Amino acid sequence: MNTSVVLFTADLRLHDHPPLRAALDGARRVVPLFVRDDGIDGAGFTAPNRLAFLADCLRDLDAGLRERGGRLVLRSGDVVAEVLKVVAEADADEVHLAADASGYAHRREHALREALEADGRRLHVHDTVTAAVEPGAVTPTASDHFAVFTPYFRHWSGHSQRDPIGAPRKVNVPDDVKSEELPSRDAVSGTSPGLAEGGEAEGRRMVADWLRSGIEAYEDQHDDLAGDGTSRLSPHLHFGTVSPVELVHRSRLAGGAGADAFVRQVAWRDFNRQLLAVRPEASHADYRTRRDRWRTGKKAEADIEAWRQGRTGYPIVDAAMRQLRHEGWMHNRGRLLTASFLTKTLYVDWRVGARHFLDLLVDGDVANNQLNWQWTAGTGTDTRPNRVLNPTAQGRRYDPDGAYVRRWVEELADVEGKAVHEPWKLSGSERAKLGDYPDPIVDLKDGLDRFRHARGLE
Incomplete structure (x- = not known):
């Protein structure tokens, strides 16, 4: 047999x-x-x-x-x-x-x-x-991989994809092959309090809910931090409880601008995988060096710890970092702005941030995590390596009512309106009500000047 x-x-x-x-x-x-x-x-x-x-x-x-x-x-x-x-x-x-x-x-x-x-x-x-389009399936004429997403996505979109396969009806396993006892999440210590449930059954339930009531609005709402209009399927894609091929197939059947925008994000995942497949060293080394001399020393270490704990004094950054600690997950817009703040405003090595994310993220994927950190730090494939995201402007734009900040930064829960994004400007009596919430650890202009000087942009 x-x-x-x-x-x-x-x-x-x-x-x-x-x-x-x-x-x-x-x-x-x-x-x-x-x-x-x-x-x-x-x-x-x-x-x-x-x-x-x-x-x-x-x-x-x-x-x-x-x-x-x-x-x-x-x-x-x-x-x-x-x-x-x-x-x-x-x-x-x-x-x-x-x-x-x-x-x-x-x-x-x-x-x-x-x-x-x-x-x-x-x-x-x-x-x-584990990919919708395998690394190496689409390549440019004169290279072994695409270094820019837009042409990659064009070729990715035109590449034929197989049809999804149904689950088997019967699986006959020999009796004489022994197995260890299955692990339980209850035996794991140090997990985030709000950690999501895993497993294929839960992943398929989430996909069904997403296609029914979330994907249509994705193009307009995916950057809304408080509204959280994302699929939250990244952990299931990371562990493979959801098939990327089936997810793309069903999203395209749903159709519409939201589905198109969502499929584009799945393509970003494959884009990073094809980069890592041919440049495995990009998991720990600059894809494109900027010859950075990242900050070190006691002051840098104090800034890094404030960033990790969500105590930078910039509410939108702190909210995102506290969400990460509580859920083991962070909204994608939050990932972008916290990474920009660490690497460009604080001018700290992207590997420090990538390591912290991998310590906590349930979807901690080497290709996506490391290469997105490099993209934000300007050492990856980004065609605008000197882009700096202003956390205050980002907060006003993507959390205009401050609901996301108030949800995660309890010290600011009673601050009304847009003032929640600049609590250091509150009057003395109002500022005193915030307890030990810190003032900004760096002036944004000073941080920008330091970064521009380091990159030789003066």
Whole structure:
């Protein structure tokens, strides 16, 4: 009786899963396997919020498999060693795996292929499982990747995409392959109080709600901080509980300006993945150096800590940073302005901010996080590397009534109207009511002058 192994990684779902479908088509028995990989632990990417969300995803995946007569096999350790053990236990002929973009994923694939082939087994790697359009599927004439989003998006939009695949009706898993106990989010300490629920069932529910009542207004409302007119699907895309191919397909069926704008954001995700696939060093090094001499020392460290804690004295920045700490998620407009504030107003290395985000974000994805930080810092693909976002102007524009600030900065909850964005201008008696909410840690003009001097723009 032939057997295949499906190694799940960032694709924790049953719907629209090409590796699982291929394995079921080619074998009577399938071992759905997830390995808690020592390599990821060693790289420092096991943040509590992602571990808790992952626990939800694994339990939901196991439940879905059990509904179909199967189960999830869980192992821990070196991914190659554990896959080889499972292959031997099941006497499997082949392993199916989703392609991924990071340098680590490429090294994992190479090591798996060598080890399996040495043992007389085969590795099958499947595209368009974690991306709508795979890195390398669209390239410019004279380069191996697009460095500018607009031409990339034009080619991405014209690239043919496969149709989504339904979930299997039955999965036959051999009984003699043992599994570790599934993790629980309750066993994870240090999580954000407002952390969202994980799992494919929750992801599909959110997609249905989004397509029914959110996507139509997305073009007009996606930057509204208080209104939060975003899908909040990024954690589910990161863990693969939602298929990017199916999400694009269903969004295009919904149609309209909102759907077009939303699909464009999915394309941004693929854009960053194709950048990382050919420039893996961009996860830690400037894509385009500006020869920055970032601030260090005690004053810089104090500024960084104030930024982390949401105590910069700039309410819109502080609101976004407190949302991150409470939810393990932040509105995209908030990500842009907090990153601009750290890298350009405070002139602190983008890697400091990227690391803090990865410590907390449930959707902490190396391609999107690191390359969006570089885009904002002006060391990435941005054609305007010296753009500086003014936090006060950003607050007035994207939180005009101050509702977002008052929601997250409790010290300012009673400040009325637009004054909430400049509390340092309140009268003495009104300012005294704010307790220990700080004055701005830097004057915006001073910060801009420092940045312009550092970049040689004077």
